[in-house]
Amino acid sequence: MSLTLDAGPTALQAAESATAAASRAGVLVVDEHDRDRLRDVEALLIAIWGMSPHGAPIPFDLLRSISHAGCNVSAAYSQAGHLCGAAVGIVSPGGRSTYSLIAGVLPGTGDKGVGFALKQHQRAWSLARGIDTMTWTFDPLVSRNARFNLTKLGAHASEYARNFYGEMQDEINANDESDRLVAVWPLSSQRSTDAGLGIQAELELPPAHLAHVLEYGPDSLPVLLESEGTLWCRAPKDIVALRSSNPDAAAQWRVLLREIFESAFASGRRASGVTRGGWYRLAAAGQA
Structure with missing residues (x-):
């Protein structure tokens, strides 16, 4: 080469x-x-x-x-x-x-x-x-x-x-x-x-009044939101610890996020960033 x-x-x-x-x-x-x-x-x-x-x-x-x-x-x-x-x-x-x-x-x-x-x-x-x-x-x-x-x-x-x-x-x-x-x-x-250069736009989750909950996670909290054409998907706080303490719950998270990501990507979306709180931004085609 x-x-x-x-x-x-x-x-x-x-x-x-x-x-x-x-x-x-x-x-x-x-x-x-x-x-x-x-x-x-x-x-x-x-x-x-x-x-x-x-x-x-x-x-x-x-x-x-x-x-x-x-x-x-x-x-x-x-x-x-x-x-x-x-x-x-x-x-x-x-x-x-x-x-x-x-x-x-x-x-x-x-x-x-x-x-x-x-x-x-x-x-x-x-x-x-x-x-x-x-x-x-x-x-x-x-x-x-x-x-x-x-x-x-x-x-x-x-x-x-x-x-x-x-x-x-x-x-x-x-x-x-x-x-x-x-x-x-x-x-x-x-x-x-x-x-x-250390210059980056910090992502922020949209305000609650602008976000529609589409799905809840294994912890009974929102895991998938829609706001103004953008999807937001939440990962668990500490999956490494969860795999050790509760493997069944960890497997539930994996299956749920698998379904969300595969559906989003099939529709032309892509993951373009993650907030400090662990929310993926799944942008639609044409969005930055």
């Missing part, structure tokens, strides 16, 4: 945004190739997701091969030189899209901007190679990640993949089915550029 570096203005701006994001988070983000440090990346991913019957989330030998192939293993190091986050991406056929396999930060560092710095580094890495789109999948029930992906980064989703990996047995997914939303991140769009 050809991964020629491109010093165009968008790529340069993305590199500046990535550097600024890393500085704000107090980390150094690099493309990691060192064999021993790739072993540390494997250990970090295990610390985040745990081991499954299949082994590490991404084992060392695969990390080594991905790096050797010229694809991306991003690693974030604290000022003391400790590994605190990592992201891994490969390049799709044709070299027009990066597929982000995994991204995570050390437990306890989730609010420090390390994850954002990693994604901005991946964005800059991609644009420098003429790649203008990044895709990945994420659990639609984890509202915190959904907000990060769709609001803070500026990605969107219009594809719902049922049980994408089959039943997962790691510590986070707790034997639930692995439904996923497919995130599409247009790396050179104005929205993504603004997001890289």
